[in-house]
Amino acid sequence: MTNTNQISNSPELPLISIYKNVGIEIINKETIKYFERTSAYSLIQDSSDAEMYSDKMEIWNLEQKNDKFKNTKWNRFLAKTIYNPSFEVTLFWKKIGTYKLTELKAKIKNCIEKDDDILTQFVEADFLKYKIETSLDFAELIENLSKYCYDIKDEELIWKENEEWNNSK
Structure with missing residues (x-):
């Protein structure tokens, strides 16, 4: 699986990411690679916790998906307790609005x-x-x-x- 598989409607970098209205992160060409691999625990979390702001005044949401990981009750239990493996993921971008x-x-x-x-x-x-x-x-x-x-x-x-x-x- 190649990690440069952002869908064509992905935003231009850099982005300012605001996580749960508390954390701020700058996402650029160097840091985007950290989103291309994630834990099972992250895959079961709500991906709408972070809004990403582009220089084109657009707000984006990023969802990470892996076809091999199934979000079952058993996998949720394991990810939250004793077994939290990491996976390569596909990045899916969704424009969710605009901002001033x-x-x-x-x-x-x-x-x-x-x-x-x-x-x-x-x-x-x-x-x-x-x-x-x-x-x-x-x-x-x-x-x-x-x-x-x-x-x-x-x-x-x-x-x-x-x-x-x-x-x-």
């Missing part, structure tokens, strides 16, 4: 407010929310999330920028 940039910013800021020092490990929540609010487009949202949360290049520079912003308020 202001709506996505609000969802991201909500996630920042609920954050437990994952997104705000290197910056204060108010500073990160400010950076999200002042982002002019989807690309800048990706850039700010990467710079301050996921792809930290220079911690000291980020702390200094955060401190200068605090002092200017």
